[in-house]
Structures are given as C-alpha cells and as structure tokens.
Amino acid sequence: MADAAQTGNSGNSSILRINKLTKKFGDVAAVDSVSIDIRKGEIFALLGASGCGKSTLLRMLAGFETPTSGAIVLEGEDITRMPPYQRPINMMFQSYALFPHLTVTQNIAFGLERDGMPSDQIDARVNAMLDLTQLKAFAKRKPHQLSGGQQQRVALARSLAKRPRLLLLDEPLGALDKKLREQTQIELVNIISEVGVTCVMVTHDQEEAMTMADRVAVMQSGRFLQVGAPREIYETPQTVYVADFIGNVNLFKGSLTVDEPDYVMIDSPEGKIYVSHGITGTQGMAVQVAIRPEKICLQRTAPTPAERESAREDGYNCVRGIVKNVSYLGSYTTYHVKLDTGMTLKVMNSNDARHDENRLDWDDTVYAWWDGSDVVVLTQ
C-alpha cells in the first residue's frame, strides 16, 4: 500500500532511496525492512508514537547507527556504511546540541572550518546564515544567552551552513512551548523552502507533521503503515491505527451487507451505515467504519430527508443518544454522545455564531447524523 502512495505522485525526481533498511537491537527490529524514495526538495515527516523506530531510522540516515541490512542511496551513491563526518547530510538535533563554549558565529562556522574552507568564504556564508535566520544581533552571544526560539534558529543555521544535500530534523520544535511552536513551524518551513533543501523530519506530533510536511509516513513497530500527503492520510486512512493516530475518530464495528460498485451498506450494532463509494471487500466481511468527529451533525429533532440528501434511506447514517459531556474550546465545542449500545460518539462542531440559543447541553437527547461520503471503511 505504501508503494501505491509513492508511485502515485512521481512528479519530482528522487534524491534519497532507502531500500529494505533494517536495524535490529538484539532480536527486536527497531526498523523493519523499510523502503522509500524521498523526492528532491520535499519535507518528509516520519510520524509515530515513541518507540516506533522513527528516531532509529533518522539516526541511520545521519550515520549514527549502522543498519543491520539494507541500503541508503543518496543521489546514486551508496552511503550505508559511510561515517557521519563524510556524509553530505546535516542534522538539527532535538536538544539543538549547540556547543556551549562557542558563540553563535563560531557554532555556525564549526562545520565549515572542518571542511577547510577559506576564512573569507566562511565569513560570507556565516553572514548569509545569520541573515536567513535573523540572528545578526546575536552573533557574538553564547548559546546560554539566547532564548529557546533563538537557540532553535542557531541550530537550524548551523545545520544549513554546509549546504547539505539532505537536512534531518529530529523533533525540531519539541523543546519549544506551544505558542512559540505554531509561529516557528511556519518560519522553519519558509527557511527550508527558501534554501530548497530536501528534508526528513521526525516527530510524534501529528499537527507538526501535517503543517510542515509535504508527505507523512506513519510508523508503527518499525514499519511504514501509510505514506502520503497530510490530507490523504487524514481523509483516507488505510488502517485503524492510522485513523486513530491522526486526529480523533469514531469507529463502528460491523459487517458488509450490500456490496455494490458505487455504494456499500454496513450493519453495525449502533445502526445501519450507508457509504456512497465502493470498497474492495466481500459481502458479510467484518469491517470498521471510521467517521471524523467534525463530520457529524448534532440536532435535537430527527433530521428530515431534505436535510440529508445523500443518506439514501431513512434509518441510515443516523443514531440517537444522550449528550454526556460538553467541552467548550473557543473555536469549537466537543460533545460526547452516549448511544443506546453504550458506545460514546465524539462530535466536534465549530462555534460559528456567538450566541446560539439552540445550543446543546448535558443530558439532551440528540440525533447524530453524517453524510455517506464522509465515511471511511477500514478493512484491516
């Protein structure tokens, strides 16, 4: 399935090819036969919970871990066994790893000096980096004299100074507080695209991955579960794990009763579900149906057929329940609706109007319904 996502959009040429890369620690495979092509100029995010192998994969790209088997090929050159100091790859560390005994300028110049670059060229390059990251005013400071956001920019400048062919970002915003993170995300993407460097990043924060990356790979136990653009991953997850990991989701278990090329129907204990697109499956097979909380509508009265044109027949895609929790979160409100079967439905509605006289409250009996095209059927 991952292959389909890769080949489906081969607009750009590949710069990095990872081929059946495996890393075992003892008997445990931290990275298990991962293959992927990274396209030139893209930001590729490895997303997963801690221990899924994303950091090990990144460290193998940097050269800090030696793969057990498989190959890493950068622009046609096999770098699998190349030591980190020879790779044209630079990394921005989660802790930034700024050298505390050196100034900002010296930190940025560090890699260039190792290459034996003439000092006038180093100065020019460092100045360009200081401009790029808006650090001119702090050039002579030591890392401890900088705020978290400034340190992060120094780390970025240092990793870009050598003009690497591949930039690795390890939890690039993990050490910043939430407010700063949102602002920095955009800044970081702008700088990276200005330089035009290809970028592989690791994160456990799905929001970070989705804002920054062109493509996201969701990882679990050392394997890629799904690779695709953020929208693709969110709207058409292929597995229950991906659906659940990226955002919130309501899952109904059921079995396929009608399997037509352009629609299917599913029976679940909670109610009958109509899906307005075909799936690959057989009648009677057990499936799970995923519906995002923001795609569900709530109202006090049963929806009329006019309101829900795409629900084919009455009794489909509509369930009744009692509101058990209301969390007002400013721009939107989340509701927990308890259904007759005991299942709790998560619903998220945006607060468009400032004063909503009809707003729902605890213990209200409500009807929850959704469109047949907003449903994703998961067969695995």
Add this chain to the structure above:
Amino acid sequence: MKSKFGLGWLIAVYLFLYLPILTLVVFSFNDSRLNTSWGGFTFKWYAEIVNDREIREALWLSLKIAFFTATASVILGTLAAFAMVRYTKFRGRTLFSGMINAPLVMPEVIIGLSLLLMLVSVQRAFGFPERGIMTIWLGHTLLGMAYAAVVIQSRLMEMDKSLEEAAMDLGCRPHQVFRLVTLPMISQSMVSAWLLTFTISLDDVVLSAFLSGPGSTTLPIVIFSRAKLGLSPTINAVATVMITIVAVGVIFGSIWLARQEKKRAEEQAAAYREAQPT
C-alpha cells in the same frame, strides 16, 4: 527551644572541627616554645622556616611531586573515564572499572606496602627504580588517577551525548570531536580533578612513607617525624602557611565559581526576558 538546641549542636560541631586548627594558627605566633602557654606575639617561627633547609627542600619536593602527580592523574583519569563512559561494550569493562576505583577503597597502608614489595623486587631484578621522587610520584599517581577518573567520569556522564554527535555530523573525525568538543566540555572538571589530586598528593603521609628513599622526604613526612620528637612551634608555622595557601585557594575558587554561575544565570534570564515581547 528546638532551634536553640540545633544551633548549639551546630556550634559544637564547628568548634570540634575548627578549634584545633585555630589553636594551631594562634600558637604559630606564640613567642613561647611551649604549646601550652602564651608568651607574646612573634613572627620568629616563620623566619625560622625560611632558614630551615630541611623544610624548604621538603616543601619544594612535595610541590614538585604534587604537580606531576596531579598532571599525570588528570591525563590518565581522563582517558580511563572516557573509556568507561563512551565505550560501554568492551571486554573486561567491569574488571577495568573495578580496578580503577579499587584504590579509593583500598587501605592506603596496603597499597603502600604492596607497592614497596613490588618496587623492591623490581629494583633487585633490574637495579631500577631507586626509591625516591619517582617512586613516590608513581604511588601518588595510582591513587590520584582513581580520584581524577571519578570526578571526570561524572562530568562526562552528564554531558549531552548529542554534542559529540553534532560535532561528528558537522565533519569532525573522532579525534577532532574529542579535542574540539569533549575536552572543552570537561575542562572544568579536569581543573577540579587536578586541584583535588594536587592536595591529595601534597598531604599524603602513608604512601610517601613507604615509597620515599634517603634524601627524598616530603613535607608531611618531615612534619610527622618532627612531631614525634615533640611539638615545635616551627611546625605550627609550617602548617599555618599550608592552611593559608589552601584556604585562599578554596575561597577565591568558590567566589570565582559563584560569580560565573550568577553571571550565567543573569544572562540566561536576560535572554528570555528579551524574547518575551515578540
């Protein structure tokens, strides 16, 4: 009530610790030869040290040995600490770390005696080494290395490993990583280790007693042997000089460290304050 009791304890403990030293300092200015009665203020014992050739030579020898011991201990200790912290998977690591730390817990008398036995048989077989400055230095370094390794090891362990990885990522070969990043990071602990082993060597009696030969008497041994013959105010004066040197060193060292710390904290706070409004 309770706090008064606590305060009393505190004073009692401090008196117990520092009263003997204070007495010693006071009596180094005593004009009387007796350590029991006050005969007026004088500097004559200090003048006597200057004229006492044995003490002068012993002091010089002690300083030389302490200097070389501290230097060798820091070099060897750094290497040992580096091996133990950075190379966690070599054969015989447990034995190695045990052997590094053994001198810390082994009675000094035993170390001294076994070294003496070894040196005597080596000398008998090869005619080398003569007991003297060289053998004392060897013994002190054995002990000092253990202390230095412990001090530097703890610094290395708390050092962010990604700093070394970052250096490598930016093009440093392993030896450059050590020289350009690791060494500056641990330099402060190396200075501490140097000072620690310097003082350990300077006031060591037991090992020196076993390992010294004719004509190579360190200052603590001179003090010790003179004290056996009866306490002389000259010894008080020598001791006072040493205490002064150490005290001045410690006080200035702590003030300097505290200032650095404070400056650093202030700069850090300033950086965050400055970043707030944006």
